[in-house]
Amino acid sequence: MATIKTIAIVGATGNMGSAIAKSLSKKGNYRLLLMSNEQDKLVDLKTQLEKSVTNTEVFAINCAREASWEADIIIVATPYEAEKEVAEKIREVATGKIVISISNPLNRSYNALVTSPDTSAAEELQKLLPNSKVVKTFNTTFAADFITPIIDGKTADAFIAGNNGDAVETVSEVVKTAGFNPIIVGDLTVSRTLERMQLLLIQLTMKYNYNWLAGWKILHH
Numbered sequence: 001m002a003t004i005k006t007i008a009i010v011g012a013t014g015n016m017g018s019a020i021a022k023s024l025s026k027k028g029n030y031r032l033l034l035m036s037n038e039q040d041k042l043v044d045l046k047t048q049l050e051k052s053v054t055n056t057e058v059f060a061i062n063c064a065r066e067a068s069w070e071a072d073i074i075i076v077a078t079p080y081e082a083e084k085e086v087a088e089k090i091r092e093v094a095t096g097k098i099v100i101s102i103s104n105p106l107n108r109s110y111n112a113l114v115t116s117p118d119t120s121a122a123e124e125l126q127k128l129l130p131n132s133k134v135v136k137t138f139n140t141t142f143a144a145d146f147i148t149p150i151i152d153g154k155t156a157d158a159f160i161a162g163n164n165g166d167a168v169e170t171v172s173e174v175v176k177t178a179g180f181n182p183i184i185v186g187d188l189t190v191s192r193t194l195e196r197m198q199l200l201l202i203q204l205t206m207k208y209n210y211n212w213l214a215g216w217k218i219l220h221h
Contacts (some may be wrong), residue, residue: 004029004030004031005029005030005031005072005073005170006030006031006032006033006070006071006072006073007024007030007031007032007033007071007072007073007074007075007174008033008035008061008067008068008070008071008073008074008075009021009032009033009034009035009075009077010035010064010067010068010074010075010076010077010078010086010090011035011036011076011077011078011082011086012034012035012036012042012045012077013034013036013038013041013042013045014036014077014078014079015143016077016102016138016143017034017036017075017077017078018045018143019143019144019145019146019147020075020077020102020138020146020178021034021045021049021058022048022049022052022146022147023146023147023177023178023179024056024174024177024178025049025052025053025056025058026052026053026056027056027177028053028055028056029173029177030056030174030177031056031057031059032049032056032057032058032059033059033061033067033070033071034046034058034059034060034061034067035061035062035063035064035066035067035068036060036062037062039062042060042062043060045060046058046059046060064086064089064090065089065090065092065093068089068090068093068094068097069093071097072097072098073097073098073099073100073170073171073174074090074094074097074098074099074100074132075099075100075102075138076099076100076101076102076103076125077102078103079103080103080104080105080106080114080121083101083103083121083124083125083128084128087125087128087129088128090129091128091129091131091132094129094131094132095131095132096131096132096133097132097133098132098133098135098167098170098171099125099129099132099133099134099135100134100135100136100137100138100171100174101121101122101125101134101135101136101137101139101191102136102137102138102139103121103139104121104139104195104198104199104202105120105121105195106199106202110199110202110203110206111203112199113195113196113199115195117192118192119192120136120188120189120191120192120194120195121139121191121195122134122135122136122161122188122191122195123188123189123191123192126163126188133162133163133164133167134162134163134188135160135161135162135164135167135168135171135188136159136160136161136162136188136190136191136194137158137159137160137161137171137174137175137182138158138175138178139191139194139195139198140157140158140159140194140197140198140201140215140216141156141158141180141215142205142212142213142214142215143212144211144212144213145180145213145214145215146178146179148213149178149179149180149215150179151213151214151215151217154217155179155180155181155217156180156181156215156216156217157180157181157182157183157215157216157217157218158175158178158180158181158182158183159183159184159185159190159194159197159216160172160175160182160183160184160185161184161185161186161187161188161189161190161191161194162187162188163187163188168184172184183218197216201214201215201216
């Protein structure tokens with residue numbers, strides 16, 4: 001029997017963090033460590049998950065370093081501007097571990113990215129965590145997609161980019177557990193494209209009122 005991996009979700013009470021936690025808790029494949037500075041919301045989320053699932057261990061932790069120290073996989077579910085602070089807290093305990101980057105470095109007007117064209121949020125996180133295996137995924141999905149990953153009869157795709165093949169395969173299993181169709185797209189530099197894809201999807205959602213329930217799907221024969 002495979003060993004159950006422990007996943008720390010840093011920023012677990014945010015829209016994306018809580019959506020990921022709720023999605024992963026349903027399958028019982030992982031032990032979840034929920035980390036947030038919002039203590040009341042954190043306790044509420046833990047209670048909610050424990051009421052809705054029976055075979056998943058869920059713990060609430062208010063320290064990013066402690067949560068990351070115990071984890072096999074760390075999901076940084078914070079806004080891009082908070083990632084440097086998070087990285088400084090977890091750098092030592094994240095050595096050798098998979099760190100999932102889900103953020104998109106959007107400006108306040110949602111009409112551009114704040115990163116230069118020759119980098120990405122994921123690559124910047126890798127620089128901050130040089131001894132970790134950073135993998136990009138879940139950045140092209142909205143929080144509502146985790147509740148309904150099947151849109152118009154089709155399972156939404158979740159794209160995965162990373163430099164370490166084993167880490168990418170492990171994250172692919174996480175993506176499957178969350179209910180999405182995983183597509184491995186290349187090394188971490190492809191994150192530049194993925195982050196711009198989500199910028200476009202956000203702009204289209206605002207223009208055409210997709211109600212934040214939309215996703216990318218590769219159609220092929």
